[in-house]
Amino acid sequence: MDRKYYDAIESNPVVAAVKDMEGLLKCCELEDIRVVFILFGDICTIRDIVNKVKDTGRMAMVHIDLITGLGSKEVAVDYIKQYTEADGIITTKPALIRRGRELSLCTVLRYFLIDSMALENIRNQQHTVKPDFIEVLPGLMPKVIGQICQISRTPIIAGGLLNDKEDVMNVLSAGVIAVSSTNQDVWQM
Incomplete structure (x- = not known):
């Protein structure tokens, strides 16, 4: 893993996940936000969305x-790499993680932690897929x-359903980065 990604996340343990343009504009106004998870867009808008984030130094x-x-094919990762300035990808698909790593x-x-089988998948796949980070939902x-x-x-x-300082402190105390x-x-905590 490139240390700059780890350092960016560690420097402020709250990552803004944005699901619309309103949220994107709001998180880009907040001084402490260093990393933005983009959860919306399409192939026509994703470049501009990423540029808005990158233009603010995030x-x-x-x-x-x-x-x-x-x-859901690897070419989707190629598209993000070639046509945007994104630093990285988030996905539930191990093949896309592998392709993302190949493209640096x-x-x-x-x-999604829905049962003990999901927990076992984390245990097994972390060694074969080797993502830079694992995100688990729900975070409660x-x-x-x-x-x-x-x-x-x-x-x-940890992500999903974290609504107040107590929720955030509980999962940070559990060991998440x-x-x-x-x-x-939550972005302003």
């Missing part, structure tokens, strides 16, 4: 699964997230 991570018009993009492998399970932090060599980001949230109140 790191732009595109959730490639959520960009309308991009498929920062990679975040997102997992500090005990389970703490277990993941203990078994993982990959830095963990950062939290991601679309909740604008």
Whole structure:
């Protein structure tokens, strides 16, 4: 992993996850936000969305699964690399993580913790897929997230349903490097 990505996330453990232009503009006004997870857009707008983030000196991570018009094949990662200035990608698909690493993009492998099989997937895939970060959702399970932090060599980001300072402090205490949230109140903690 390029140390600059780790340092950017570690310098402020709150990552702004944006799902619309209003949220994007708001997070770009906040001085402390260093990393932005882009959760919206399409193949016609993603370049401009990324540029808005980059123009403010922040790191732009595109959730490639959520960009309308991009498929689930590796060529989608090539598109992000070639046609945007994104620093990296977020995805639930291990093949896209591998391609992102080949293209020297920062990679975040997102997992939804719905059952013990999902937990086992994290345990097994972290060694074969080797993302730069793992994001686990929902973040409201500090005990389970703490277990993941203990078994993982990959830095963990918790996201989803974190609404207040207590939620954030609980998962940070469990061992995550950062939290991601679309909740604008959390961005200002």
